[in-house]
Amino acid sequence: MGVSAASVLNRLLHSRTTHKPKSLPTNAQALANSVTDELNAGHLRKAVSVLFNSPVPFPFSLYARLFQVCAANKAIVEARKVESHLVSFSESPPIFLLNRAIETYGRCGCLADARELFDEMPHRDGGSWNAMITAYVQGGCAEKALGVFLDMNRLGVSASEITFASVLGSCAVVLAIFLCRQLHGLIVKCGLSGNVILESSLVDVYGKCQVMSDARRMFDEIKNPNAISWNVIVRRYLDMGQEREAVFMFFEMIRVNGKPLCFTVSNSLIACSRISAVKEGTQIHGLTIKTNFEEDEVVSSSLIYMYVKCGNLENARRIFDLPRSKNLINWTSIVSGYAMNGRTQEARELFNEMPERNVISWNAMLAGYTHFFQWEEALDFVFLMRKESKGIDHVTVGLILNLCAGLSDVELGKQVHGFIYRHGFYANLFVGNALLDMYGKCGSLRSARVWFYQMSHLRDRVSWNALLTSYARHGLSEEAMTIFWEMQAETTPSKFTFGTLLAACANIFALEPGRQIHGFMIRYGYEMDVVIRGALVDMYCKCRCLEYALKVFKEAASRDLVLWNSIILGCCHNRRGEDILELVELMEEEGVKPDHITFQGILLSCISSVRVELGRQYFDSMSAKYCIIPRLEHYECMIELYGRYGFMYELEDFIKTMPFEPTVQMLTRIFDACREHRHFKLGEWAADQLNKTNPSVPFHFEFLDKGRLECSGD
Template sequence: MAAASAVASTVSAISNHVAAGHLFAAIDALPACSASSLLPPSLYASLLRLATSRRSLAAARRVASHLASSSSSSPSTSISSTPTFLFNRAIESLAACGSLADAREMFDAMPRRDGGSWNAIISASSRAGHPAEALSLFADMNSLGIRPKDVTLASVLACCAECLDLRGAQQLHGHMAKRDFQSNVILGTALVDVYGKCLVLTDARRVFDGILQPNDISWNVIIRRYLLAGMGDMAVHMFFRMVWAGVRPLVYTVTHAMLACRDNGALKEGRCIHTFVLRHGYEHHVHVRSSVVDMYAKCGDIDAAQRLFNLAPKKDVVMSTSVVSGLAACGRFADAKRVFDGMEQHNLVSWNAMLTGYVKSMDLTGALDLFQQMRHETKELDVVTLGSVLNACTGLLDLGKGEELHALALKFGLFSYPFLMNALVRLYSKCGCLRNAERLLLFEMGSERDRFSWNSLISGYERHSMSEAALHALREMQSEAKPSQSTFSSALAACANIFLLNHGKQIHAYMIRNGYDIDDILQSALVDMYSKCRLFDYSSRIFELGLSNDVILWNSMIFACAYNSKGDYGLELFDEMRKQGIRPDSVTFLGALVSCISEGHVGLGRSYFTLMTDEYSIVPRIEHYECMIELLGKHGYMVELEDFMDHMPFEPTTAMWLRIFDCCREYGNSKLGERAAQRINDSKPLTPVVFVESTPDYECSGSDDAEPMSFC
């Protein structure tokens, strides 16, 4: 009797402390363990609830250990007096206060477990970020023959999603089918999410269609999964069905639908959803607004994007960044810069958007300057930043700056990003540091290298006259990656450089055997390779394969004629292409001029030069002037040559003077010849020249002699 009244007063003391929110006072009032089995379970439950709401692990531990010891200290009866549900609450509380380890210890130590215990520890593990552990507990539970409750299934499904455990999800699907759970909105939706996350959208859709009353969350899940799986068209389709079914979309469902339109370039549908947004009051949500602006910017209606942006009362970073990149993408570069400069603040993404804008618009020094400014204003940078700036360096062939960026990448721990590594391989390849490029590709990229890395390396070798190395790299590449058209185009150029006809033929045959499409680029690479290897007939057969209106292919063929002493045929092609309405470019004219030189068509060549400058407004390059000098000089048009030179927009180069010098000596033009000699000597050559007219028995072509020009 006395014991009972003591317990009663303890209980009321603890209850009062709990009611007053004095958690630790309540715990301190707990009696010694031996007597506590008499305390009512609801008291423990309220203590645990309070500990959980305070997130106090210390309190939860004390209550839990009190429970555990009072349970084990009553061995008199074979059945513990502490109800299992209290242990379950303790497990939940310990986990909620942040210690999964304590929860697990309690779970392992408890005398009896029911479905609730398993559910408690499984959801605790799942929530604590240990989905694999939760799944293995779930398997243990199954093997004991304990039937999971619907809540347990929901949390296990979430774990499968987390672990991308498709097989697990399929097994759960089986469980659910047996118990007719799949039409349940919550479980059905969870299953849709797992299948969607594992990218089996057909199964996700089948489950979705089996849900009796899909709610806004179910619709959101299927739409989101279609979007993330890259099936934007289906996401948009489902959005319209959702609206049609009379379910009001969640805010994020609207943004997902908008993003799906953006990904698909679906401007029409995007406009439609924009109208929906305005009509149903979603337009005040920042993310919705941003997604609409972004949709317009990406789908090519940049004016609509800018209009909305200008009307927006608050222009946040995200929306401004969308507009900046949209403007930059469509070439309205100055406008992009204006918006960028008008932004209240920049973050990493907005800096990057502007940087890539500069690179896209080919203002590469502008990109480097902006990067400089960025480094002053923020410490942040990432792979995108470095990738863009590296692209700028590559374009500028600025190896020094590129190396600095490489060092910076290492300093920021940004290695092993294939995108960045490929940018570095490209930089080093383009700049001729093939050793560095090769080292990166072979030793640092490991299995991360792909066909882009190899292609950069191979084209680097080819362009830097290391044709054998290019072909060797092609072999290496073939054992791990499928070469692309561009790979072969570099390889063919390499064969052409060193006249490896058989190798070139093999590549040609390989491409045909393996079904590669021989496009304009490959066609011209083949024309080039065969013509340099003196198989002119092959070149013209390749050329005549298809009627192409690609200038560069025509150029290759015209040069093929020139290499193979068929200048007149090349000039016919030149006329033919103009007849077909193909606009010649500066390379075409170069080919025409070269043909005129070899065929001795001085007047024609002069008229082509005029045609190029006057009719086609092509600014002649140094090579064109060299051709004209050669054309006039080689055929003895000395008066015209002197006149031509006097009208050049720049001072002839030393190489030009040297050629003029030779021509003057051959054809006898002492006035110009002496002038040439003077210019040559002004450039301080190792061997000064003196102008003396050629005697008939002097052989000009013997110019390999030690002192070809000074025979004073």
Template sequence: MASNSNAISLLTRLLENASLLKPKRKPSLLLPSSSSSILAHLNSTSSPPSTFHLNRAIESLAACGRISDAYDLFDQMPHRDGGSWNAIITACVRNERPRDAISLFRQMYGEGILPKDVTFASVLSCCADLLELSLARQIHGLVLKLAFSSNVILGTSLVDVYGKCDIVDEARKLFDLMPHPNAISWNVIIRRYLEAGRGDEAVAMFFRMIGAGIRPLSFTVSNTFLACSDIFALKEGCQIHGLVVKIGYECDVLVRKSLLEMYAKCGAIDDAHRLFNLSETKDVFLCTSMVSAYATCGRIGDAELLFEEMSDRNIVSWNAMLAGYARSACWEKAMNLFQRMRKETEEIDILTLGSVLNICAGLFDLETGKQVHGFAYRNGFHLNLFLMNALLAMYAKCGCLRNAEIMFFRMDSQRDRFSWNSLILGYEHHCQSEKALAALREMLRETTPNESTFSSGLAACANIFMLDHGKQIHAYMIRKRFEIDDIIRAALVDMYSKCRLIDYSVKVFEQKKSSDVVLWNSMILGCAYNGRGEYGLEIFEEMQKHEIRPDNVTFLGALLACISEGYVNLGQRYFILMSEEYQVVPRLEHYECMIELFGKHGFMVELENFVESMPFEPTTAMWTRIFDSCREYGNRELGKRAERCINETNPLNPVIFEVIPERDSVPTDSIDCS
């Protein structure tokens, strides 16, 4: 009896001390070095070791990370019961060996041993990790057969596995059947809605949980703030903030971090800043969240300042600043930061490499991108889907389409929608629109496209004037009920305009009011290219009335419309307005438009004055247009100057200035803007 007590005492001490043992430390005297010695020790007592004691030994070995010894002990056991199987299955789960756990479960059931609820829970967690939906359904059937359906732990596990396997509606049905879901159950369903991109339902479930009188876990609150961020639900986020203060979670690091991110992503950056300043402890995690918040809202200067003030930085901090630079297209600064990062820390992860590849694409720096590819290969990152997609996108954007195709075909069954989109976009951007449309057709056989796919496809149709294909894409989106957002509308307007179906462009544009400048730009340019400059200028004026800030492309469209309609004075006013009121620096194409505007309509004095006022010497193409205008309208002095400049840059094909016989009349501007 005493010996049995000693054995129990020993195993109890093993369990109590298992969490203190580390695999790299010298084995504790309390823990024999192998399963054989455990058996020998227990056999030295007056009575043989019981199955109960051996089960506890398996658990203690697994808790110390000695899964092989736990296996050996399990295999040597003279008698096993349900607890033995549960112990070894749980050991596999804890040591991240889900396939072994599932295999043992199948063997256990095959030997006629009925699992307990804890065994089911362990195996369901493995199914969730491996996305083994078929097995999960079979286990679900067993759970119902063995009358465990009211068990809250198993109910939660089933909700979890169905949610992870992307059948959230079934997960929700199971959740609604649970008689008394606990706080963990609510956390699981909210998390699965969040991961499925259904943030609105995640937020709704959170408020339903509060209505049911369940106190949320801090993780649940954090997940709900993330859901509010995804759907820009600032009002709901503020309400949850009030609840957080009421239940005392405002000091929780995770909650505070997700709350700050919610305010930032919802555009309430001042609230995020205020929350940051009120925090007593500004640790590396909170500072990193604020850096990310500033960068997300485009306040890259504030992000830089806070980043430099941080006394401690982790890999997430560096990644947040890199992503912020990339989001603001500060490619040079981003690359310099990465070089500095390499000197200050040895930490680099998948997200870092993904950001650097994005930066390489922004800079069209193919050589550095190839070096990152080599680094990823040497360090075993190259098989990661996220990084493979980043490499594919980099090669495609840099025009190295052969390497992009190689990456794409190597991915085989791993490739996803992002992989297809990157390849199609690469083809479209680099004048291979036929290949882009062929890839789009192939994609439809393998996966479901999204709005980004169709945007690239419509751009490809516009490039090669494939009106029928563009109409088919438009019709497909309507049939399949895809959202025709502002990006798609801009692509449709551009496609129909370039295919000379301007009336269709106008219909798409006028379907719904929008503040998206790209959509307005597409319509203004489309009108200019289709001889509808008058309507394009009306749109430009309407745009200003709605206080939609024009950019350089907007002014380019307005100037082209002025050229087509002969509105010289108005074009001059727009050119001045561009820099003086909107601080848009004129680009080469704007100067080309002004030269075309003056030259085409015979305003020679204005043309000469404009050339004299230009901050740079006209290009050869500009001098050629000036030369032609001077010949047509008889401006000998400026024409001779243009002749000299053209011949200096192209002496092998000299031009000779000769005035073309005078035209009957010189057009005058039809709008008096004085």
């Protein structure tokens, strides 16, 4: 600023002294008492007015109290007047009072005033530097706070514990890990390594800088960690996505008789919810009951959230029904829990009972409808939301676009597109990607492409994947491959991208592009997880390159059931039935239990390799050994197996024991098998059943010349 606030106020002060109000007392002690009385009455402005219009110095203790009250009330005008009076009527104001003034300016958010006073101080002590650093920290100017500390250190001014704590907080804000390490060394050098506050601050900074190994090492060096220390290490593990370590440290704290804060309990419960550790979460719940934490609003909300995420809605509801638990956050959590677990009717009943709602509450209910494809209910709910609530955010818009995609209603989607432009949501990347996905799922690829180009200033990897998936979903696999090559000029593909591309290559039997994608992933070090390996196996099998598929399968570090099913069905596709039976034996040796898809592959292999008896054994073992109820496709396989190879009496017995009536497709196959193998009794029965189903096209058996039996369908 061109003219300092102090000089302007000094001039005003001196000009006012010649026109002093007659009602003011002239005795200095009486004036001080008057200021004190006004402060005691809570009249800060009147107290400062008496001070400002009095041309006499006041006791330093009174200035200190005035600065304190100004800071508490963030009264910047009064603070400036107090500082102006102090420097005007005191030849050499004590440093501690100027430090209080700097602190007051910082609390009021006037960092320029604080820095101006700091720079004009003829003498400073450690408190002055600390006050300026603290002001910058409180004002969100972490880099400037670090700059002041570096100047302080350069001038050889010793830092106090408070200074170090403030500077460490700034390091955490700007993620200055190298400066943090230097501060760590300086703290040890100054003999402050036993200070639990500084040590906890170091744990916090290392954690925020994502160096959890150093954070944990620092924590382990704390001789007597307090509640804040434990809370910091649990929270930092949680923020880093190391939920198991967060839960472990919480129970470690309990083991050493540490007393948790409510926030520590809350963080540990959130960690349990993310990893579905309902057992550990229940144990923490028991602890909250013993320590009376269950009634804390933060803890009860975290308990409900944990049980909801773990699918234990009964326990969540039990906590929700406790006195003082029914706040807006908990209402929304319990509604979301019921909605996202498919119990949308119960969720809606709870939603209707809510005394108040916000946009998150509406979104929670709408998300439940869209997640379980209840499109009509979701559409009615959107109309209700627009009628009763004015609040709508980007999540709401994204859910409505999902609804449009589910209904395949591109016209409604275009109306939402217009709403997005009118209300300024077009600059939101989440909304933009949802709009792109909607156009793709509705088959409006031209609109998708146009919007994709309009998103050029903000689109990301998700945008490219959405466009690429839209083309692949509609059978335009070659166009999807072209988009992939264009994508690389702007962003790096993800594993999801490769999964979509490999599926596209499998659809058009494009072996060479599929091999190029495989090589691209190896070349650039992409993780070959079980999902990608499954896509590779599927692509190579469909492209008649079973050797490559088997090689990818064998190189997998771990093989789940989906990967096993992919290779088994791939062998079926390539008519390698004998290989399937070997794979099934190996699968059982590795302890992977088959499912209905596995048995479909096994039965198909028995058909291709003429293993009728083995097929019957596997079919019987489904329910007897693996507790899998055979499905329609398994019965179709057995009918095909018996019918193709002429096991007509076995087929007849199999039909009699089926738990349902044969479908038209099954009856047709039985009829054809009887015609081929001249089995009159079963063939006549099949023809009779088919005629009941469709009498307009009769099926019948008749004897022709030379005693030959003929089966026909007219």
